[in-house]
Amino acid sequence: MSTLKDYLAQKRAALLERRRRIKSGELGVATLKASASAEGRSGVRRIRIRDFQVVSDRPPDFAGYNLGPASPELLVGALSSCLTHTWLIHAADQQVALEELHAEVSARIDPRGGSEGHEDIPVYPHDFEYTVSLVSDASPDAIARVAAAVEKACPILNLLKRGTNVTGRIDHKSPASVAAA
Numbered sequence: 001m002s003t004l005k006d007y008l009a010q011k012r013a014a015l016l017e018r019r020r021r022i023k024s025g026e027l028g029v030a031t032l033k034a035s036a037s038a039e040g041r042s043g044v045r046r047i048r049i050r051d052f053q054v055v056s057d058r059p060p061d062f063a064g065y066n067l068g069p070a071s072p073e074l075l076v077g078a079l080s081s082c083l084t085h086t087w088l089i090h091a092a093d094q095q096v097a098l099e100e101l102h103a104e105v106s107a108r109i110d111p112r113g114g115s116e117g118h119e120d121i122p123v124y125p126h127d128f129e130y131t132v133s134l135v136s137d138a139s140p141d142a143i144a145r146v147a148a149a150v151e152k153a154c155p156i157l158n159l160l161k162r163g164t165n166v167t168g169r170i171d172h173k174s175p176a177s178v179a180a181a
Contacts, residue, residue, distance in 0.1 A: 004098050011092035044068070072109050072125045080105040082156035083130060090149040096142050100135040128160060 021027045036045045036056070044067055045056040056071055058064025069077065083103040091098050107125035112118040132150075136143065151157070 004101065008088065008092045008098060011088055012095065015089060015093055042067075045071075047074075072107070075125055076105050076107050076128075079103075079128065079130065079156045079160065082154050083132060083150065086150045086154040086157075087132060087134070087146065090146045090153065091136075094142065094146055094149070096136065096138045096146050098134055098136045098138075100133070102133045103130055104133070105130045 018027065034047060034049045036047045038045055042057075042065055043063065044065065047054040047056055054074070055068035056074060057067040058070050059066050064070075080103045083105070084101060087098075087101055087103070090096075091101075106129050108127045109125045110118070110121045113121040113123040132147075134143070138146075
């Protein structure tokens with residue numbers, strides 16, 4: 001059975017090849033895409049990303065069927081996954097052996113947020129906290145170097161810390177125009 005240490009060797013080879021492709025100009029900007037549709041009577045959101053599907057739903061107390069995580073939970077999960085992956089990348093890059101790696105993330109969300117009398121409470125997840133637990137023979141200094149690289153490079157962590165521009169538009173059609181098409 002292969003171990004996390006074995007995987008890190010594979011990750012390092014892939015990382016070196018990726019760097020080569022970036023340097024040669026083979027890799028550049030990519031556009032990430034996802035879509036979600038609300039389904040019939042359930043209101044369940046089927047999220048499509050590449051060839052994958054994730055179901056998002058709410059608990060019954062908010063007219064859901066508890067068939068999947070809610071969007072804010074997916075965000076917390078995305079951060080835990082991104083932290084874990086970024087740790088793997090930088091441990092491999094710095095040749096720091098890991099036997100176990102686990103990231104646990106929490107955030108607060110208050111259903112009262114934005115409602116009358118609670119306008120000061122955010123409507124979004126906030127006060128994120130994370131703990132990365134690992135087992136490694138590496139020195140505390142080596143682990144600190146990996147942690148510093150992760151803090152600098154983790155995409156979702158940095159998005160949440162710094163924010164970004166978001167633009168949107170509404171494409172509104174009448175039922176008659178959809179039927180005619």
